[in-house]
Amino acid sequence: MKLSPGPNKTEGRPDSGAAIRLGEPARIAGEANRAGLFLVVFMRMLAGLWVIQGLLQWSAILLPPEPLFDKVSALRGAAVIFFASVNLVAGVGLWLATPWGGVIWLLGAIAQIFVALALPGFFSMLWIGADIVLIVIYFVLMWRAGHAGTAFFRQSHR
Secondary structure (H helix, E strand, C coil): CCEECCCCCCCCCCCCCCCEECCCCCCCCHHHHHHHHHHHHHHHHHHHHHHHHHHHHHHHHHCCCCCHHHHCCHHHHHHHHHHHHHHHHHHHHHHCCCHHHHHHHHHHHHHHHHHHHHCCCCCCHHHHHHHHHHHHHHHHHHHHHHHHHHHHHHHHCC
16 A cells, blocks of 8 residues: 555556545545435434434433332333433434444334333334334435445446
């Protein structure tokens, strides 16, 4: 590997082979850029939704009309605390469009599905359907962004 501090002696070639290219404009494929943009916009919309969910869970903890943990089972209390924490962390990670944000969000969304099945009434089944649809959309957008990026990579490095 070599460092290339400026214009290459081999400017006619599409790729100089340098690991780091200083002063060369970045090449971004239109389709890869568009797919990545859709993914980031989707992640930011999810982030807003998950931050709202986390704040609602925190309001159940901090502002209950009557003592929350005296009236509910330990399992329901643990679920409230779990989702209050995980939803806010996932919201921040999604807003930053980081890989760990997507992983934490998937963990929280799948946990919501399992909790809805284990604790009837904690989440509505309509919300669980929405979780499943959001997970499918997320994976489709991830696949499209990855597929467009690898297609561009193969095309530009021939």
